[in-house]
Amino acid sequence: MAIEMGGKAGIVAPDKVTWEYMKSRRKMKPFELDSDKDATFAERRTYHVSDLEPQVAVPHNVDTGVPVGKVAGTHVDQVFIGSCTNGRFEDLVEAAEVLGKQKFSPKCRVIIIPASRDEYLKTLKAGLVEKFVKAGALVEAPCCGPCMGGAFGLIAPGEISLSTSNRNFKGRQGSTEGKVYLCSPATAAASAIMGEITDPRVV
């Protein structure tokens, strides 16, 4: 999301977890990738997010984040949990934890799409596909889904989509007369249970 903040690129020094991942995927051995000891930076900013309320970006821009409480109660026609941004196994586990033993609301379509084949297999093996389907969701084959207006859940004129994807520009997920809100998998799951935008901490 560095790009959405106006950056040209976002660079994060790899930690142990990243190197383990690289080793498992590419048999790559760790090498020095930290900033030089004497590197200088134009500016340093520190953010404390421990107390940050779950955020929702309202239509039609990504940098319109508001605390979920401000838009809680907004009716949603569709909830999409997936995309490269939030379609990893861990994201779907987060959604499943919020869901617990509850069902998704019949008032909205709930579309869950693991981001890749590997993530899909992990989700399947963990029994989450069955859990989601039994709770009333559609679990589609791994792909971008409705994120870029491609497939599996394009919104109609007047419809409101709540999505864990990364962009909510006008027309991005279908009709230019629809609206897209962006949120975390937890907020999406809580909202899918209630059929309206909901703080995941109260479900």
Next chain:
Amino acid sequence: MTMTAKKTVPVRKIIITEGPVAKNARVWKFGDNIDTDAIIPGRFLTINNPDELAKHAFEGTRDEFAKKVQQGDVIVGGRNFGCGSSREHAPLALMGAGVKVVIARSFARIFFRNSINVGVLPVVCPDADKIADGAKIGLNIREGFLEADGKKYAIEPVPAFMQGIIDAGGLVEYAKNLTEIPQCTR
């Protein structure tokens, strides 16, 4: 690091670099935060031909654009023009539509670079908001101003190397004519 162009290839030399305003082009005015999905919707990204892309430029956002845009017309946007998904299809679609210059109060960085790379000139004009839709417009890059409906507005300077890339017809053509490959020496 040196970067020398063997020769300038004015295949698609498009910018008026001297003299006063030499031609009248029509302004297509847009607002703030025009995203690349608005410029060319994601469903058309399987197309790579600029002329074909141009048929869908601003589809769903401003449908008259693709039908009425003329060679040499200029797009004027507000703040953060070209935000969102990185896609060179966005400036390519504009290029196919005959747009050679995009003016805005500010640009999203990726769109800015993509534009230069495909040979469409992005020009920053702090007063872009004052330019009206449909205005007649001309540019004077060398002296750093544009003229819209008879009024002059300052534009930010276009660096020579950037102009060189535009004059060459984009980054690929420009790179083909480099005598030395720029190297990062560290």
